[in-house]
Amino acid sequence: MKELDKKLVDTINRYKDSGIEQQVDYEKFYLYSLITHSTAIEGSTVTEVENQLLFDEGIAAKGRSMNEQMMNIDLKDAYLYGFDWAKSNQPYSVDLLCRLSAKVMRRTGSEYSTLGGTFDSSKGDLRRCNVSAGIGGTSYLAFSKVPKATADFCTWLNQELAAIDKNDVAACYRLSFEAHFRLVTIHPWVDGNGRTTRLLMNILQLQLGLIPSIVTKEDKGEYIQALIDSREKEDSSIIQDIMLSQHIANLEKRILQYHKSIGDS
Numbered sequence: 001m002k003e004l005d006k007k008l009v010d011t012i013n014r015y016k017d018s019g020i021e022q023q024v025d026y027e028k029f030y031l032y033s034l035i036t037h038s039t040a041i042e043g044s045t046v047t048e049v050e051n052q053l054l055f056d057e058g059i060a061a062k063g064r065s066m067n068e069q070m071m072n073i074d075l076k077d078a079y080l081y082g083f084d085w086a087k088s089n090q091p092y093s094v095d096l097l098c099r100l101s102a103k104v105m106r107r108t109g110s111e112y113s114t115l116g117g118t119f120d121s122s123k124g125d126l127r128r129c130n131v132s133a134g135i136g137g138t139s140y141l142a143f144s145k146v147p148k149a150t151a152d153f154c155t156w157l158n159q160e161l162a163a164i165d166k167n168d169v170a171a172c173y174r175l176s177f178e179a180h181f182r183l184v185t186i187h188p189w190v191d192g193n194g195r196t197t198r199l200l201m202n203i204l205q206l207q208l209g210l211i212p213s214i215v216t217k218e219d220k221g222e223y224i225q226a227l228i229d230s231r232e233k234e235d236s237s238i239i240q241d242i243m244l245s246q247h248i249a250n251l252e253k254r255i256l257q258y259h260k261s262i263g264d265s
Contacts, residue, residue: 004244005170012169012211015251020258033214035075038198040217044068051076070107075195078103082203092154092161094147097188098124100199105192112190116143119190126150127190138231140187149186156182166208170244173213176204177243181227181236213247222246 020026029048032055036048046054050061051072060069081103085096102109102124109122116128126146132139141149157179164175180201187193202212215223226242229235 001170004241004248008170008173008244008248011248011251011255015211015255018255018258020254030212031076031079034202034212035072035079037214037216038195039068039071039075041215041220041223042071042194044071046072067108074104074106074108075199077106078196078199079202082199083206086203086206091158094126094150094154097150097154097183097196097200098126100124101189101192101196104196104199105189109191121189121191124189126188129190131187131190133228138228140185146186146188150183150188153179153182153186161204161207164208169210172208172210173205173244173247174240176201176208176210176213177240178236179204180243181230181239184227185231211251213243214250215243215246216250219246 015021029052032048032051036044036046036051039046046061046064046068050064053059054061054069054072055076078100082100090096102122105121105124107122109120111118111120111122112127112129114129119125119128121127127143130139130143160175160179164172166172180197183200184193184197189196198215205212222242223239223246226239230237230239
């Protein structure tokens with residue numbers, strides 16, 4: 001076992017032993033953290049406290065755009081849907097992935113008319129145009145190849161899930177990170193790929209009995225660079241190791257904050 005994998009297992013054991021997960025509304029607030037950081041990576045400035053008020057009391061945050069608040073509401077709905085689906089033990093399919101994307105983009109998506117055809121991102125339609133990673137960035141897979149690539153991805157994922165040893169915590173995390181990397185590299189949709197593929201990653205983690213990993217806004221630069229490096233070097237262990245390291249650091253930070261808050265040195 002790699003040293004990083006051993007550290008992960010040790011940190012998770014300390015996290016579970018700390019009592020953090022026994023706090024009232026732990027799952028709700030952890031979910032809000034997942035949502036807030038995922039949308040922040042895409043440009044949202046809504047804070048966790050503001051999302052709590054928005055989700056629980058319907059109070060909109062002052063000074064925040066309607067678009068970014070809708071982005072957070074949509075992602076919350078997508079997570080609730082995805083986490084509920086995770087209990088069904090159904091196989092992954094292109095239809096499911098598109099349903100997740102539709103939830104993510106419900107209020108902020110739009111219809112596109114391109115040379116490849118008309119499609120609607122708010123309905124989770126696969127893109128019918130080519131896209132690149134920003135100005136001058138590398139182009140993603142040609143849109144004509146997206147349907148087959150996405151179907152092949154689902155076949156691969158279902159096979160991997162059937163074969164994975166659920167007692168191997170590090171291997172399970174690495175599979176979830178690999179799935180995120182592979183799907184975001186295909187870039188099936190014209191928008192919302194990051195949020196949707198991180199949602200998929202968290203759904204997988206839930207199914208595998210893991211603590212969902214949060215890609216924090218503070219780690220955005222390192223995370224995106226690792227995705228780029230993994231694609232360019234054709235080595236997904238780069239993004240896996242970075243995401244494992246970030247998850248370990250996040251859990252350790254939460255353990256420290258918890259002990260400090262309860263007055264336990």
